[in-house]
Amino acid sequence: GAVVSQHPSRVICKSGTSVKIECRSLDFQATTMFWYRQFPKKSLMLMATSNEGSKATYEQGVEKDKFLINHASLTLSTLTVTSAHPEDSSFYICSARLNRVNYGYTFGSGTRLTVV
Amino acid sequence: AQKVTQAQTEISVVEKEDVTLDCVYETRDTTYYLFWYKQPPSGELVFLIRRNSFDEQNEISGRYSWNFQKSTSSFNFTITASQVVDSAVYFCALSPNFGNEKLTFGTGTRLTIIP
Numbered sequence: 450g451a452v453v454s455q456h457p458s459r460v461i462c463k464s465g466t467s468v469k470i471e472c473r474s475l476d477f478q479a480t481t482m483f484w485y486r487q488f489p490k491k492s493l494m495l496m497a498t499s500n501e502g503s504k505a506t507y508e509q510g511v512e513k514d515k516f517l518i519n520h521a522s523l524t525l526s527t528l529t530v531t532s533a534h535p536e537d538s539s540f541y542i543c544s545a546r547l548n549r550v551n552y553g554y555t556f557g558s559g560t561r562l563t564v565v
Numbered sequence: 566a567q568k569v570t571q572a573q574t575e576i577s578v579v580e581k582e583d584v585t586l587d588c589v590y591e592t593r594d595t596t597y598y599l600f601w602y603k604q605p606p607s608g609e610l611v612f613l614i615r616r617n618s619f620d621e622q623n624e625i626s627g628r629y630s631w632n633f634q635k636s637t638s639s640f641n642f643t644i645t646a647s648q649v650v651d652s653a654v655y656f657c658a659l660s661p662n663f664g665n666e667k668l669t670f671g672t673g674t675r676l677t678i679i680p
Binding site for chain 2: 483492540544553554555558559
């Protein structure tokens with residue numbers, strides 16, 4: 450149980466276009482989701498925390514107008530990279546906080562974005 | 566502020582050898598949780614263990630074992646009789662309170678098991 454499905458797994462887009470990444474909790478309700486970014490051979494850096502029904506909280510240095518996060522339902526959170534540039538190429542991964550205290554988090558399988 | 570340090574960037578060992586991955590953390594919270602995750606080349610994060618700050622018992626799960634020492638703020642991970650399938654990047658992470666707040670990740674250790 451507690452599976453998060455993340456799509457797409459890989460996407461290539463042209464500079465200037467927007468890309469949407471979806472994370473769905475399949476068998477539980479995720480009131481809180483975290484979005485991370487990982488550069489090649491680097492650690493995961495938290496970009497933002499999204500709570501269902503409210504605005505996301507962005508970490509310092511993350512452009513909220515560039516990385517739009519929507520968490521409109523208890524089972525779906527989306528990250529839209531707007532007007533993508535090559536420097537946005539990265540691995541993006543979502544994580545849902547499990548509501549039961551003892552179970553921590555579950556992660557999506559990640560999305561590798563390449564902007565050409 | 567929270568910080569997780571994994572000083573070993575890359576480690577290579579020959580198959581069947583034992584290997585220990587180090588993790589040192591910093592936090593001002595009295596209650597916190599520590600995690601280890603495995604990230605294979607495919608990219609997904611595989612949960613390995615979650616340990617709260619009040620439980621200093623060492624844990625063993627098959628070939629994996631963890632040594633949590635609050636006195637040195639360390640949470641080290643040992644793989645015994647390593648196998649090629651253990652090759653991956655391993656991350657140590659820290660979360661305040663009850664372990665369901667945002668995670669602070671270490672920089673990861675890339676482990677390569679040589680056949």
